Amino acid sequence: MNESDFNAAALDEIIHGKLRLGIMAYLSAVEQASFTELKQKTDASDGNLSVHMRKLEEAGYVSVEKRFAGRRPLTTLKLTAAGRKAWIAYLDELRRLTGG
């Protein structure tokens, strides 16, 4: 055990935010998800989910596709390769910290 084994600084702040953690966890479990589906799964409001979806997109962790399904706009999210890598690194770091 090193001197500074409980330094949590390495936990990715982008993922550590609670709503973003929920989004990342869900997207890591499914191939892709619609905005509406993610809203239900995370119990988030439209506004809040939009904000944090954008943060994840800006970090390059999530790709967002907007199109129309008939007349209805459909927003689809999925993890990018970088997002999946960051997710795994986050889980590893969390396990290291919590001794799990």
Added chain:
Amino acid sequence: MNESDFNAAALDEIIHGKLRLGIMAYLSAVEQASFTELKQKTDASDGNLSVHMRKLEEAGYVSVEKRFAGRRPLTTLKLTAAGRKAWIAYLDELRRLTGG
């Protein structure tokens, strides 16, 4: 799987803060720790560790004892029963969320 299984709101905000997470993780692993020891383990500054130690104390998760060891002040921290319970609940919630 429920509709809102990826709602991270139940994650204890007191524990989720990165430095506090490091403190809780370390204290859960040892019987008690001095301020100096915790500083080394978490790589925190005096000021930052003081602030977050106080937050954990105010939440009732950590007890803080200050005394003198000879001429030197010695601050000792340990998890309270409530702190240990909160820590376990936090880990459970984290595992539920991350599917671990």
